[in-house]
Amino acid sequence: MISNFDWNVGRIQDTLETLGLANNTILVVSSDHGDFLGSHYGTLEAFSGKSVIYAESLDVPFILCYPQMVAPVVVNDVFTSVDIMLTLLGLCGLPIPESVTPEEYAQFLESLFAAWSHDGYGTVSVRLFDSITNALYNGLPGSCVLEVACARSLVVEYNGDVYPCDFYVTEEQLLGNVHTHTYQELMVAPARVRLEREKGQLPEACVRCSYVALCYGGCPKYRRINAALGGDGLFYFCPAYKALFERWCRWPASSLPR
Numbered sequence: 099m100i101s102n103f104d105w106n107v108g109r110i111q112d113t114l115e116t117l118g119l120a121n122n123t124i125l126v127v128s129s130d131h132g133d134f135l136g137s138h139y140g141t142l143e144a145f146s147g148k149s150v151i152y153a154e155s156l157d158v159p160f161i162l163c164y165p166q167m168v169a170p171v172v173v174n175d176v177f178t179s180v181d182i183m184l185t186l187l188g189l190c191g192l193p194i195p196e197s198v199t200p201e202e203y204a205q206f207l208e209s210l211f212a213a214w215s216h217d218g219y220g221t222v223s224v225r226l227f228d229s230i231t232n233a234l235y236n237g238l239p240g241s242c243v244l245e246v247a248c249a250r251s252l253v254v255e256y257n258g259d260v261y262p263c264d265f266y267v268t269e270e271q272l273l274g275n276v277h278t279h280t281y282q283e284l285m286v287a288p289a290r291v292r293l294e295r296e297k298g299q300l301p302e303a304c305v306r307c308s309y310v311a312l313c314y315g316g317c318p319k320y321r322r323i324n325a326a327l328g329g330d331g332l333f334y335f336c337p338a339y340k341a342l343f344e345r346w347c348r349w350p351a352s353s354l355p356r
């Protein structure tokens with residue numbers, strides 16, 4: 099897998115050289131998170147994907163190549179995906195906003211979808227697009243935001259404490275501990291069941307939405323954030339997702355995933 103990854107990054111570098119773009123392109127190589135891919139208890143749902151804080155899910159490499167402004171250096175500081183946008187805006191000399199609005203996110207998704215549907219489908223994996231494809235074709239999106247219910251995977255901390263979602267690692271949301279609780283006990287813990295039900299308590303606008311069977315109201319945490327900001331209590335990024343779903347429907351049938 100690593101050889102394949104190296105080979106593909108090399109192809110991108112070669113293409114940039116060929117196109118004469120290598121000198122004014124910032125090349126970033128990274129990932130949202132690692133996956134277990136069979137390590138440890140990889141066959142169990144609770145220990146698959148990224149949900150356990152082990153090296154395989156955390157130690158994601160981040161490589162940024164922009165020789166014009168960044169000298170070669172190895173940095174061992176803790177770094178996360180939200181830092182990437184700020185780093186890139188800084189390198190481009192652009193102002194750094196406090197947050198990303200749904201409208202800005204919609205514009206980003208629109209351009210990303212345009213590029214992906216034109217020549218990336220089948221060869222380039224974009225997690226949200228993969229999730230929509232999966233949801234449409236087998237009903238299993240693989241991304242909790244598009245699932246019918248929350249907390250189907252669990253988060254296990256270094257000491258064995260278990261939580262329903264990595265957005266809810268708080269004392270009130272503690273489900274139990276892998277040393278003292280069975281998987282079945284964790285799955286029926288009140289905090290997990292509460293979060294699972296919350297996803298299904300859809301705002302009225304979602305009930306009437308044509309895309310409800312695709313996104314099930316999005317992420318409840320972002321409904322709360324929207325409400326706390328004085329909004330309508332819909333999933334904060336609803337306008338961006340809805341625009342993407344509409345765009346997806348206009349995609350020529352010949353290009354739809356098979």
Ligand code: SF4
Pocket residue numbers: 303304305307308309310313314315316332333336337339340
């Ligand atoms: S697209 Fe928006 S309105 Fe429609 S179901 Fe999703 S969150 Fe609700």
Ligand code: SF4
Pocket residue numbers: 242243244247248249250262263264265297316317318319320
């Ligand atoms: S609250 Fe949001 S992030 Fe957490 S499981 Fe539900 S949809 Fe996923």
